[in-house]
Amino acid sequence: MITPFQVAYKNLHRKRMRSFLTLIGISLSAWVLVSLLGFNHGYETSLNKDIDNMGFQMMIMAKGCPYEAATMMLKGGTGLKYMKESIINEVTKEPEVEKTTPIFMAAVFDPNKGESGGVAAYFGVEPKTFNEMKPFLKFRQGGWFKDENAYEAVMGYEAAELEQREVGDMILMPDKNVEFKVVGILARTGTQDDGTIFVPIKTAQKIFGKPDEITTLGIKVKKDVDATRFEEKLYQLPDVQVVSLAQVKDTIMKLVSTAKVMVLSIALIAILIAMVGVINTILTSVWERFQEIGILKTIGAMPWDIFKLIWIETLILCTTGGVLGILLALGLSRVTDLVIRHVLPYAPSGGLVLIDTKLILITLVTILSIGLLGGLYPAWKAGRIRPLEAIRGEVGR
Amino acid sequence: MQAIRKELNPFKFSNLLFLICIKGFWGLVIITLTGYTAAWGAVGCDLNDPDRDVKRLFPESTGYKTHYVSIDRKGGEPLLTKVETRLGDKFRGIYETIDVPYTIYEIFTHKKKIGYIHGVNEKGQFGGIQVFLSLDLEGRIKAFYIQKMTSKYAGKLRDISFGRQFHGLTIKDFELYDVITGKAIGKVEAIKNPAPEAEIDFRATLRATKKNLVLIDQFIYLPQGSSNQGGS
Numbered sequence: 001m002i003t004p005f006q007v008a009y010k011n012l013h014r015k016r017m018r019s020f021l022t023l024i025g026i027s028l029s030a031w032v033l034v035s036l037l038g039f040n041h042g043y044e045t046s047l048n049k050d051i052d053n054m055g056f057q058m059m060i061m062a063k064g065c066p067y068e069a070a071t072m073m074l075k076g077g078t079g080l081k082y083m084k085e086s087i088i089n090e091v092t093k094e095p096e097v098e099k100t101t102p103i104f105m106a107a108v109f110d111p112n113k114g115e116s117g118g119v120a121a122y123f124g125v126e127p128k129t130f131n132e133m134k135p136f137l138k139f140r141q142g143g144w145f146k147d148e149n150a151y152e153a154v155m156g157y158e159a160a161e162l163e164q165r166e167v168g169d170m171i172l173m174p175d176k177n178v179e180f181k182v183v184g185i186l187a188r189t190g191t192q193d194d195g196t197i198f199v200p201i202k203t204a205q206k207i208f209g210k211p212d213e214i215t216t217l218g219i220k221v222k223k224d225v226d227a228t229r230f231e232e233k234l235y236q237l238p239d240v241q242v243v244s245l246a247q248v249k250d251t252i253m254k255l256v257s258t259a260k261v262m263v264l265s266i267a268l269i270a271i272l273i274a275m276v277g278v279i280n281t282i283l284t285s286v287w288e289r290f291q292e293i294g295i296l297k298t299i300g301a302m303p304w305d306i307f308k309l310i311w312i313e314t315l316i317l318c319t320t321g322g323v324l325g326i327l328l329a330l331g332l333s334r335v336t337d338l339v340i341r342h343v344l345p346y347a348p349s350g351g352l353v354l355i356d357t358k359l360i361l362i363t364l365v366t367i368l369s370i371g372l373l374g375g376l377y378p379a380w381k382a383g384r385i386r387p388l389e390a391i392r393g394e395v396g397r
Numbered sequence: 398m399q400a401i402r403k404e405l406n407p408f409k410f411s412n413l414l415f416l417i418c419i420k421g422f423w424g425l426v427i428i429t430l431t432g433y434t435a436a437w438g439a440v441g442c443d444l445n446d447p448d449r450d451v452k453r454l455f456p457e458s459t460g461y462k463t464h465y466v467s468i469d470r471k472g473g474e475p476l477l478t479k480v481e482t483r484l485g486d487k488f489r490g491i492y493e494t495i496d497v498p499y500t501i502y503e504i505f506t507h508k509k510k511i512g513y514i515h516g517v518n519e520k521g522q523f524g525g526i527q528v529f530l531s532l533d534l535e536g537r538i539k540a541f542y543i544q545k546m547t548s549k550y551a552g553k554l555r556d557i558s559f560g561r562q563f564h565g566l567t568i569k570d571f572e573l574y575d576v577i578t579g580k581a582i583g584k585v586e587a588i589k590n591p592a593p594e595a596e597i598d599f600r601a602t603l604r605a606t607k608k609n610l611v612l613i614d615q616f617i618y619l620p621q622g623s624s625n626q627g628g629s
Contacts, residue, residue: 112551114445114544115453161440163547164492164518164525172523172547179523 030325042354055133056218082213101129110174124204142167142184154184294390303383314375322367519605528605550592
């Protein structure tokens with residue numbers, strides 16, 4: 001015996017082009033919706049990961065550095081100011097502090113990088129405290145330098161790739177003409193560390209003639225500490241400014257949320273247009289089969305049977321379109337990622353579009369709910385057709 | 398899916414459109430996935446600013462197309478052996494590998510193809526060296542450009558006068574150059590090192606040039622039938 005699903009499928013198949021175009025409309029809407037929700041989820045996750053991977057929740061730097069200092073650090077930029085090393089003791093003695101690590105950043109101009117030269121950034125770090133702050137850093141080759149005064153370097157994955165360096169090779173700090181022996185190459189982290197060259201902090205201070213100065217002090221606070229209150233406390237220190245990475249995250253998220261609201265609005269409009277398409281397709285199909293439905297009723301079909309038949313057609317269209325859209329979003333998530341990365345002024349490392357099972361289910365349920373709601377009217381209209389009038393082809397046309 | 402396929406007559410426009418879309422979708426997924434793999438593979442060598450650099454290296458150009466090739470995809474292990482034999486040296490280290498993606502810029506004057514630009518990475522004494530060559534359709538070097546070099550004497554090796562010594566040379570000239578011993582015969586022998594203190598980087602530059610010419614010969618000139626790039 002033929003099932004209502006088979007009848008509904010055959011009805012859709014009779015008008016292939018129309019059904020196909022409706023499917024395209026639904027799948028495009030589902031694609032936009034999944035990608036957008038995936039972006040919402042992925043961006044925040046990647047940003048959190050980037051900030052967590054910095055290993056510390058707060059940074060102290062010299063007053064006068066722009067607020068975007070955190071972004072500058074993420075990008076390994078220039079325009080740096082220095083503060084006295086004595087600040088390390090002042091901060092470390094605070095009861096809220098779990099760990100600190102001093103960083104000495106320096107940028108040198110390399111005239112032989114590209115047509116007009118480029119900037120190479122170096123991070124002077126204390127291997128012990130830095131490693132404690134970032135225990136997740138793994139080595140592809142070698143390990144950390146042991147001596148704070150050594151002329152040795154640890155290279156991030158991409159920095160080593162660009163310079164074609166392996167452990168045991170030498171590197172040259174442009175401008176200063178100082179040679180370092182590569183003792184370690186980090187595994188890829190997907191963060192700013194990949195492009196960084198780390199050298200011992202004392203060596204860096206000596207080379208740049210700033211023996212008791214640092215650029216940044218990374219602070220990790222104890223778990224139960226009120227970060228906002230501690231931040232205010234740190235502001236009591238002279239000539240420094242505190243950058244809380246939670247603040248940085250909030251600011252970035254606020255900027256991105258404006259763009260997200262706009263795209264969400266477009267996605268909603270796309271879904272509504274697709275749903276109008278579904279109603280139009282089903283309604284047209286009902287009008288075309290006016291007499292046929294009349295005959296079905298004459299041979300015993302109840303209004304509910306007709307209603308069910310028409311509603312199943314909507315169900316098939318929405319489910320297939322929704323699934324196709326989700327597959328499209330999954331298949332093209334990398335492309336979407338690249339496009340978003342190109343458009344946004346700042347994008348964290350890692351995947352920007354994160355599509356998980358929960359998100360897929362939410363999208364499918366949304367598409368189905370709106371679709372089935374849209375299918376109510378045509379199905380109800382079909383259920384109300386009077387058999388004899390329909391066979392005569394007089395009413396409702 | 399089988400049922401749908403059975404009922405679809407490909408000669409009907411609507412069915413054809415449906416099939417194209419389904420196949421196109423999967424094609425796109427495959428391209429995306431393979432692109433993803435390539436993006437995380439070994440490091441390639443691109444021009445920093447192709448629009449500006451192409452015009453500078455090929456002043457008569459009006460446009461260019463970019464192609465990505467790798468030994469891995471073009472011919473695998475047999476091709477690698479061929480390249481190594483012609484280079485006269487094995488690929489070394491963790492960066493000079495079979496899966497390195499090479500960027501080839503195909504250069505046009507309006508619709509007419511006039512040559513190629515191709516760059517390679519080479520391990521220098523203190524850092525990576527990026528050597529780009531612009532070549533005419535016969536494989537003669539038109540311009541020589543070191544995009545990046547870390548050396549105390551990089552300025553001398555990146556100087557235009559050093560690059561000019563390579564103009565007009567072809568793979569035939571470099572086939573006589575031994576990248577291991579640094580011994581050269583003929584035109585390559587005439588190339589003067591402007592910084593004798595940087596002998597290692599000078600020889601790395603010559604190795605990069607030979608590697609560049611061998612690779613583009615294998616990727617472009619040999620498949621086109623203009624074997625070994627005439628010239629000399």
